[in-house]
Amino acid sequence: MKAIVVGAGIAGLATAGDLARAGWDITVLERSDGPRTSGYMMDFFGPGYDAAENMGILPALLACAYPIEEATYLDSAGRVTGKLSFKRFADLVDGRLLSIMRPDLEAVLRQILPPSVRLAYGTALQGVENGPDGVRVAASDGSVVEADLLVGADGIHSAVREAVFGPEVRFIRYLGFHTAAYMFSDPGIAEQVGGRFALTDTKNRQLGLYGLRDNRVAAFLVHRDPSPILPVDRRAALQWEFAGAGWLAPRALARAPEDLYYDVVAQVHLDRWHSGRVVLVGDACQAVSLLAGQGASLAVAGARVLATHLAEASSIPEGCEAYQREWMPVVRDRQETGRRAARWFLPSSNAELVLRRVMLALSGLPVVNRAIGNSLAGKAVPIR
Template sequence: MRAIIVGGGIAGLATAWWLRRAGWETTVVEHRAERHGGLDPDATATGTIPGGYVIDFFGPGYDSIEAMGLRDRVHDHDLRLEGIQYRATNGRRTVRMGTDATRRLGGGRLVSLLRGDLELTLREALGSDADVRHGLSLTRVEQDPDGVTVELTDGTVERADLLVGADGTHSRVRELVFGPKERFRRYLGAHTAAFLFEDPEVADALGRELHMLEAPRVQAGVYRLTETTGATFLCHLAPDGSLPADPRARLREVYAGMGWYLPRLLAACPPRPFYDEVEQIVVPAWSRSRVVLVGDACQAVSLMAGQGASMAVAAAEVLGRELGAAGTSGARIGSALSRYEERVKPVIETKQAAGRRMARWFVPASTTRMLVRRQLLRLAATPLADRVARPFLASPKLAPDRQRA
């Protein structure tokens, strides 16, 4: 059995790992160039972030990482953030929350790392003999009852039993097989951006804390990565939704009123920072004959819900196990894909609903709402924190795996 997986990100690499374990031959097609970890010196020099941004990784995906034997390797990348400091635009600290309670509640089963370091761990686990092709995408897909034929951007034509679209929210596989993105996108009214900076003085001042500057409609997170480098994570309301032609100019305009270290960091912003819409993806059926979607391509919950990467890793496990259980019979692929969707989708729908509820609190639109949030955060910074954090850390369970049951 052979699968072509488009997208060598978190969902794609995890799916390849589980399918190879089940005896499938896999080819991963990734349109970015190959890269080497979150703190690649070239990336620091240009300000781009192959590592992306920091993610808190816990819940179902953490269980999967453990099942893959990668727990320790993922923890090797833990940034060990010790707290979050909220600050007014002039830099004055308004709230401080330690991460101890969160980590304690999660039973230590939580790690904060660069998204790219999770990806790198999965890539290493896949093995150097795995067929992973960089700098390529997909131009054509044709299905027939026995399989799928695809054409890649270098003109290569490949035949497989299954095509997996693990190519994120802007999925090309989804566009070619399921329809245009507009049909599946639920925009949450905000844009997000991230970039790296090299500034030993700022890095030193940050310590091991995440610093969140807040003002109505805008929010800027800053944290240290190493003794000389740091990263920003920005989120602002953007009701009209259209992505700017010049993201750096847009960031400088939107965050112009913020003080503290932000003007200095915006001055160092690279021309093409990571910049995207905050959105969810809702696809009514996740597979169509011999094509299936996994990860953000069909189930993006958005950064407002959190756990998108965790859900992508967990979904990849379910997909891999169901296909593995189907054996080498092509006829059973369809029912394996249905079971995968039945097990994962209810959890995604619950998380997406939570993300939509969270949207108006994540970046408050008014001063009043921001002050209310500040009070709620202060409450969360008290011994009551356990009670406040527990529902957030509650790990939704996927429908049981028949093989383990």
């Protein structure tokens, strides 16, 4: 059996590996020119952690993970106003949590791809013909490839979804925030941030910094915006949004590169994840948003669920249907968590700012800590 996977991100690499190990002939089309080197820090726990263990890649992930101890909120003068212990949260999930940069997770998934997998970088999807017995895929390099299955693993703005299921506007649910991320080198900032996730204690906007190895820093920004339309000049928009945030914000913003990551914070909702010989995985069909904190984890686990059902089913459509039946309820549950988080994620008044500080102080209490942990982790799901 032959499959074309569009997207060499987390979901695409995980799906390509799982299917190739099950004997599929795999070609991956990725529009970027090569593997991503920039990105953001991710908490990786839940079903993806279990899937990674089953795949045997947990030691490799742990080897490049960062030992983050706590999230620390700081005011504009750099004074600590609140703390949240990562260790306590990790304890709630039996220590089965790691913090990893997105390019590092992708690198580990790429390293375990069987040599038979063809990875075509700099090649975007251009067109799809979805027939009853197979797909024909046109790529930007002029080639037309036929396969038994097309997997859309091309992220929240999926071109496969657009071509086969309809326009993006029908499926994207905007949660009211824009987000940005980038990496830069600054020994001074890296030293001040140390081994914690340092965040501005601000209304309607938040800048977070992680100190990485080799004096690098990962910046993560999120701010409220009533409109899902993205600004043309993203760096200028961030300078404007974060003016007056104080502390290390001006220095970190001055380091923002032109090609920084910038997007809406949104979820993807579809009633069906497959049609004929096309199936969607990862953010293309199941984006939960960064507010749910499990998008990458669900991408890795969902890929495994798809591969398992395709191996067991008597036909491709039957395998895709079984995948959707098992995995969609899990995703719906995490999406609900993400939407709930959108209500308290960024304080919008002084009263809410004070309330967050009180909640952070209370998070030291086991009962409150357990409630936060359970709400973030969601129900346990068995992953084969």
